Amino acid sequence: MTRFIFYLFLLLTTVVLAQEDDNTKVKATIDAFFEGFHKGDTMLLKSVMMDKMLLQTTYTTKEGTNVLVSEESSKLMSAIVNRPNDQKWDERLLNYNIQVDGIMAHVWTPYEFWFNDQFSHCGVNSFQLFKDNGHWKIIYLIDTRRQEGCNQP
Template sequence: MKKISLLILLVIQSSYAQEKEIQNTIERFFNAFHQRDSIALKKVCSENLVLHSISESEKEAKFSVEKAANFYKSIATIPLAIKFEEKILSYKVQIDGAMAHVWTPYEFYVNNKLSHSGVNSFQLYKENDGWKVVYILDTRRR
């Protein structure tokens, strides 16, 4: 009985450690994002990063695609006078081997004023040097 309990405990600890490692990758993504550091962003993202957004209004939902190069450039060129922050409200992490999905509801503030809110859906895969973001789909509503 003790061996089974120990085995269960080890599995739970391993799962928690992996979830924490994935959450840390997302936190590094947002730290780089808030610092306008495209080099640090690239370190946590796949070179084939895919970005999609769904902007929702009362009238319609609009789907958009952004190229990774444009995303990195837009982050690096945000004027320092503009303060922005994406507050992550929670993390829901799902893992299957070298693939992970992270669901993060958020609120986005510009100069301390709520701009919009929504949910980020991150897809990650595990490389030899850690987890990489390969796909981001987010919703945006005012």
């Protein structure tokens, strides 16, 4: 019986440590994405994105219409490459809620977006990741954008 308890403990410890390791790697993937986004480093961005990553954003117009916009990842890359030098984009992640199941992960990150050091909007990013040959890659990103209900003046 003691041997059974020992092996059960060993198995549970291994599972917990593997989960913690995946959570750390998933968070590092999201951090690398935003490092590339802030620095304008498309090579860094591409290193954590799957080819043909799907991008969507949601918002409500002033008239109250809910809008869903889908874009190719190439449009994001183009915006970053062509960003004028006098523009500073600063997306500040407020929290990470990471869920991992085997080779799939979901990350929920509330954020504030600052444009040239001025508050612009807030929202939530929802990332879907896939573990591709041992490396976490972003396969899908959808975000919300709003100016109301943010913790800013």
